[in-house]
Amino acid sequence: MIIKSLDPRIDRAALDDESKVGELSGNEHFQTYEVFQQVKRGTHHQHVGNVHAPNAEMAMLFAKEQYCRRGAAVNLWVVKTADVFVTEYQDADIFETTEDKLYRDPNSYKVMDRINAFKARTSKV
Amino acid sequence: MYGNAYIENDGNKVNSILADEDPIKLAEFEARIAAGDKIEPKDWMPKEYRKQLVRMIEQHAHSEIIGSLPEGTWITRAPGFRRKLALMAKVQDEVGHAQLLYSAAETLGKSREDMTNDLINGKSKYSNVFNYPAPTWADSAVIAWLIDAGAIVNQLANSKGSYGPYCRALDRICAEESFHLKYGHDNVVFLATGTPVQRAMVQEALNRWWEPIMHFFGPPDKASQHSEILMRWKVKMGSNDSMRQTFLNMYVPKIWDLGLTLPDPNLRKNEETGQWEYTEPNWETFKQVINGNGPCNKERLAVRRMAEENGRWVRKALMSKTDQYVTPLA
Ligand SMILES: [Fe+2]
Numbered sequence: 001m002i003i004k005s006l007d008p009r010i011d012r013a014a015l016d017d018e019s020k021v022g023e024l025s026g027n028e029h030f031q032t033y034e035v036f037q038q039v040k041r042g043t044h045h046q047h048v049g050n051v052h053a054p055n056a057e058m059a060m061l062f063a064k065e066q067y068c069r070r071g072a073a074v075n076l077w078v079v080k081t082a083d084v085f086v087t088e089y090q091d092a093d094i095f096e097t098t099e100d101k102l103y104r105d106p107n108s109y110k111v112m113d114r115i116n117a118f119k120a121r122t123s124k125v
Numbered sequence: 126m127y128g129n130a131y132i133e134n135d136g137n138k139v140n141s142i143l144a145d146e147d148p149i150k151l152a153e154f155e156a157r158i159a160a161g162d163k164i165e166p167k168d169w170m171p172k173e174y175r176k177q178l179v180r181m182i183e184q185h186a187h188s189e190i191i192g193s194l195p196e197g198t199w200i201t202r203a204p205g206f207r208r209k210l211a212l213m214a215k216v217q218d219e220v221g222h223a224q225l226l227y228s229a230a231e232t233l234g235k236s237r238e239d240m241t242n243d244l245i246n247g248k249s250k251y252s253n254v255f256n257y258p259a260p261t262w263a264d265s266a267v268i269a270w271l272i273d274a275g276a277i278v279n280q281l282a283n284s285k286g287s288y289g290p291y292c293r294a295l296d297r298i299c300a301e302e303s304f305h306l307k308y309g310h311d312n313v314v315f316l317a318t319g320t321p322v323q324r325a326m327v328q329e330a331l332n333r334w335w336e337p338i339m340h341f342f343g344p345p346d347k348a349s350q351h352s353e354i355l356m357r358w359k360v361k362m363g364s365n366d367s368m369r370q371t372f373l374n375m376y377v378p379k380i381w382d383l384g385l386t387l388p389d390p391n392l393r394k395n396e397e398t399g400q401w402e403y404t405e406p407n408w409e410t411f412k413q414v415i416n417g418n419g420p421c422n423k424e425r426l427a428v429r430r431m432a433e434e435n436g437r438w439v440r441k442a443l444m445s446k447t448d449q450y451v452t453p454l455a
């Protein structure tokens with residue numbers, strides 16, 4: 001049956017409620033691009049999400065509409081999701097020893113103790 | 126905008142749900158959630174967790190996109206240029222919310238094309254309220270204020286859930302909803318403080334929308350082991366009734382404050398219990414509408430079909446044969 005709507009534009013479209021059109025096949029909605037936004041000069045770009053797009057130019061257009069509708073932005077990057085290399089969460093143990101590497105930490109260098117001990121020792125002489 | 130996820134009661138299947146799962150991985154998974162940690166797309170997760178989340182996030186995405194239809198109808202007829210611009214911005218936000226949510230659902234392994242197909246074939250649900258028409262400008266005002274208010278109650282709760290991509294999408298969405306709420310409230314206040322004709326128009330819209338609003342959070346949950354598990358996994362973040370109470374407590378006083386009435390003589394706050402009392406809406410009507418027999422179900426899906434169909438030649442022209450879809454990262 002043809003749909004009767006309060007909206008004259010939908011009436012004019014004469015849509016059939018039995019129709020089966022519109023079904024999608026394959027990857028009709030394209031691949032995805034990951035979006036990185038810089039909100040202010042001098043700050044890092046940050047991952048904010050992704051968009052479906054057929055190419056980088058359109059990904060940029062969609063990313064601007066989707067992630068920069070309001071609020072600040074000065075720069076955008078888009079990159080094909082397929083081109084991003086990621087670590088696996090189950091391999092998180094590769095980061096495990098990071099905290100043990102105290103020799104990378106300025107606070108682990110306590111020279112004053114040694115200097116004071118040295119001074120105490122030499123002043124006695 | 127959104128209502129509470131329509132989760133079927135699989136009460137009897139609870140044992141089989143957990144029986145297939147590796148007990149050690151399940152324990153680690155549950156410990157992670159109990160510690161307040163988020164689950165990310167590639168993490169191990171119980172099959173039921175994935176299934177319910179896909180269903181819920183997908184329903185939410187459909188609700189955003191279908192929800193933009195009754196409001197979109199009013200863009201060309203909104204009174205005044207500023208309201209047209211504002212409504213266009215709101216509708217764009219809602220469609221954007223759908224995009225964010227589809228992406229979150231995609232990380233769980235269901236493609237966007239499959240989700241759209243399930244929507245237009247009537248297999249997936251979306252929020253019941255969008256199967257009602259918006260016959261006057263006041264209806265559009267009531268939708269923007271109160272349906273979005275209901276959605277905010279729900280989305281704020283869900284943003285504290287356990288699935289990382291859904292939480293991140295909801296954080297962005299909630300930030301935009303505050304504009305929708307203010308915009309809707311502004312429109313309702315304008316009519317409610319206007320001429321007698323304007324007041325009558327907003328009162329009638331409110332009368333029309335009260336039942337759908339009461340339906341919005343879904344029927345009272347039956348206590349079941351299944352919903353207990355979904356609560357423990359932070360998939361479901363509150364009972365339908367508790368969300369309805371939160372909504373009533375925040376918005377009924379604001380409605381009454383404008384000298385408007387609500388079509389339920391039993392609606393009142395019980396000062397002793399702190400709970401709102403009301404007449405249960407007709408849940409049979411709710412069932413009828415969600416199963417396809419509401420006033421606009423067919424129109425909504427037909428419009429959605431038309432959009433995909435009319436856009437196809439453009440997409441086909443832009444598609445590249447060498448492109449490979451991979452699941453979005455986060
Ligand atoms: Fe909204």
Ligand SMILES: [Fe+2]
Pocket residue numbers: 126189218219222298
């Ligand atoms: Fe929304």
